[in-house]
Amino acid sequence: MKIHFIAIGGSAMHNLALALAQKGYEISGSDDAIFEPSFSRLKNHGILPKELGWYPDKITSDLDAIILGMHAHPDNPELKKAKEIGLKIYSYPEFIFEQTKNKTRVVIAGSHGKTTITSMILHVLKYHDKNVDYMVGAQLEGFDTMVKLTKENDFVLLEGDEYLSSPIDRRSKFLHYKPNIALLSGIAWDHINVFPTFDIYKQQFIEFVNSISDGGVLIYNEEDSEVLEVIEKTDKYIKKFPYKTPDFCIKNEKVYLQTHEGEVQLSIFGKHNLINLEGARLICNQLGIQDIEFYEAIMSFKGASRRLxxxxxxxxxxxxxxxxxxxxxxxxxxxxxxxxxxxxxxxxxxxxxxxxxxxxxxxxxxxxxxxxxxxxxxxxxxxxxxxxxxxxxxxxxxxxxxxxxxxxxxxxxxxxxxxxxxxxxxxxxxxxxxxxxxxxxxxxxxxxxx
Incomplete structure (x- = not known):
């Protein structure tokens, strides 16, 4: 397939472009500003635009699809050309769903903690040589790209962002994913520019829970009162598993988890990280990882980039x-x-x-x-x-x-x-x-x- 990215330089967009290039797709793209590390990574894979700016002549009828990033504006000249010639235009999350609709989709959502939880799960799966597709918003040690899409993997792990999908798609990104397994870490008002009231913001999470597949699984933070209220409002037929901060102690500036498998020393700290860990453990259970395997792996988790x-x-x-x-x-x-x-x-x-x-x-x-x-x-x-x-x-x-x-x-x-x-x-x-x-x-x- 031939795919053109409008606003290829974004953190998520350039990772998707790299993943598709590795999959054998023919990738092109445009942007009016590309910063590090996107610039070097696109250049190293041979898909960095030759010049910055928007060029409608790049939009031709032999393209199979356009992927539109949030950095572009609704009046973008390349977008206008794509509409005129009738090309298929995807937002980033729409395209992710299209690539994963036949897989078991695991979506991590919440106002806070979703990147860390997704990163923890990926760390544990990698430690135990469990292969899944994924999309996460931060760079992780030991991972080349933060998007992986294959034909053979049965599971895909997605960080579910509540922000808008694209300049022409005002839905929250995570509403496209239709999870089979979901996690909701917490709800605290954010993105006032697109969700001007807390009620409007909270409604996105109500719709997210209702988008879970019938018979699916929801793992949720029972210590967050707003999450509990959202859970109570859904009549969706799903299995629900709550989690809370696990027992722990601090000795000599090191955190030790108190578990039924014994005391486990961690490389991370903070109650917010420990409750994130507990959510990650329950997701890993759903993916076939037993508790003893989870604790063995999580001891070496040092955190996602720029998270403490x-x-x-x-x-x-x-x-x-x-x-x-x-x-x-x-x-x-x-x-x-x-x-x-x-x-x-x-x-x-x-x-x-x-x-x-x-x-x-x-x-x-x-x-x-x-x-x-x-x-x-x-x-x-x-x-x-x-x-x-x-x-x-x-x-x-x-x-x-x-x-x-x-x-x-x-x-x-x-x-x-x-x-x-x-x-x-x-x-x-x-x-x-x-x-x-x-x-x-x-x-x-x-x-x-x-």
């Missing part, structure tokens, strides 16, 4: 980088680090970068999110606010929203860099949380020079 990822350590201090940006994720991450390193000074630095986090109407959701830190810092770029065409944000509004008297606020990356460099690092943990890049600030240089 340790980026630097010496005898004085530690530095973690985390993707946390939504209020519930920020609070859980800060709490996890403080609990595990309770005898260290915790410096937590959050960049407000997403549309939701920079929206004045949403900011009060962060109330208390940084309270467990000994030193709390918020950084945001005025330029990012302007690019997203949002109302200006004042430091007073941020202080009022976080309700944290210790909060320090920076809008200049150089000022933040100088401040971090000036801090005493003795017995300290730095937690750097962002889905962005702190306006290009070089984290490695700051901490390696200390």
């Amino acid at each position: 990822e340790k980026i630097y350590e010496n005898e004085n201090f530690l530095v973690f980088k985390d993707f946390a940006h939504a209020p519930s994720k920020v609070a859980a991450t800060v709490q996890a680090v403080k609990e595990n390193y309770k005898n260290r000074h915790l410096v937590a630095c959050l960049e407000l970068h997403t549309y939701s986090s920079l929206n004045p109407e949403f900011l009060n959701q962060y109330c208390g999110a940084l309270d467990d830190a000994d030193e709390a810092i918020v950084f945001y770029s005025q330029e990012a606010v302007e690019i997203k065409r949002l109302e200006p944000i004042s430091e007073e509004l941020i202080k009022k929203s976080f309700q944290n008297n210790k909060l320090k606020i920076f809008t200049d990356p150089k000022g933040l860099s100088n401040y971090l460099s000036s801090l005493n690092t003795t017995n300290t943990v730095f937690l750097m949380m962002s889905s962005g890049s702190y306006a290009g600030m070089d984290l490695d240089n700051i901490f390696k020079c200390k």
Whole structure:
């Protein structure tokens, strides 16, 4: 098949393009901006566009299909041409379903934890040489691409995102997948730009549960009240299995799981990661992995990229980088680090970068999110606010929203860099949380020079 990707440079889109190229498809694509690691990975596989921009002459009648990414706009000239000549146009999740409709689909959904849970499951399956197809949103150690589609594998593991499918398909991505086995990790309002109220956001998860195949399986976090409410509203004929935080203890900054198989030392920490682990265990049970096999494998799981990822350590201090940006994720991450390193000074630095986090109407959701830190810092770029065409944000509004008297606020990356460099690092943990890049600030240089 000949497939053309409109907006090939995205994290998920370029991984799908690589997977299809490896499958023998003829792949082409376009984008107006491609960053690392997408740029190098596409180049290494010979499918990097020769020039940036949109070129309608690439859209010809001999193409079998178009895959349309969210980065493109509804008036994209290549999309317009594809419509004019009647080509089949798929959103990313539509195409994934088309490729997997004859497989057993396992979908991991929730406002938080879905990437980590999917990554845990893949780690365990790989450890035990169990082959499945998959799609996950973060790079994992030992995996070349984060999308795998084959003819022979019976199971496919999908990270189920609630965000929109494409510029012309306003449905949540996970509503395309029609899972046979599903997991729901938690519900906390996010993506205010497309789900302006919590009720609208929550409705996506109600529809997701109702999209599970009749007789299918739903594994869910019983400690999340919003999840429980969604479960109670469905009359879908499915099997339901709840999970909760397992028993554990912390000894010498290491976490030990208390299991019926004995004490299991982990390479991860934090209650949010432990409850994610429990959900992953139940999914693995559904895939034929026994508990003793799960615990044997999970001991070596170190986490997904940018999920409490340790980026630097010496005898004085530690530095973690985390993707946390939504209020519930920020609070859980800060709490996890403080609990595990309770005898260290915790410096937590959050960049407000997403549309939701920079929206004045949403900011009060962060109330208390940084309270467990000994030193709390918020950084945001005025330029990012302007690019997203949002109302200006004042430091007073941020202080009022976080309700944290210790909060320090920076809008200049150089000022933040100088401040971090000036801090005493003795017995300290730095937690750097962002889905962005702190306006290009070089984290490695700051901490390696200390």
